[in-house]
Amino acid sequence: MKTSAKFYHAGCPVCLEAESVVTRYLDPTKVNVEVVHLGSAKNRVAEAEAAGVKSVPALVIDGQPIHLNFGAALADLK
Amino acid sequence: MKTSAKFYHAGCPVCLEAESVVTRYLDPTKVNVEVVHLGSAKNRVAEAEAAGVKSVPALVIDGQPIHLNFGAALADLK
Helix, strand or coil, rough: CEEEEEEECCHHHHHHHHHHHHHHHEEEEEEEEEEEEEEHHHHHHHHHHHHCEEEEEEECCCEEEEEEEEEEHHHHHH | CCCCEEEECCCHHHHHHHHHHHHHCCCCCCCCEEECCCCCCHHHHHHHHCCCCEEEEEECCCEEEEEEEEEEEHHHHC
């Protein structure tokens, strides 16, 4: 059964590097990835925070937040 | 063409959580992942450091180090 994941970022260089790895190497037969740019979708910062995201870029998969390197603190996007 | 990646960890809870996501969701038709336990393979800490790893767990893919959350500083594994 496929799972869904959300990749939260804010368009920073670190974010774009991590995004290219996530979108290129995650198995599309096992996971659907929605890319969410929190810089433009400010209304979804609370959603990311509720999922346990503390910085971007972050991948939330199976309900688990995985912070990929450090691009910016979520607090700075509010 | 398949690429190769190395997942460096030290057996910590954060490491094992990240490992399960990496090994379950990376596309096996695109990437071979070698899992390296730096707690037991201390001789490979220098290799990880040379690849730009600063903390574990970390995935090095396409020559790019991606730190997944924070389990332990690499310096603590020396």
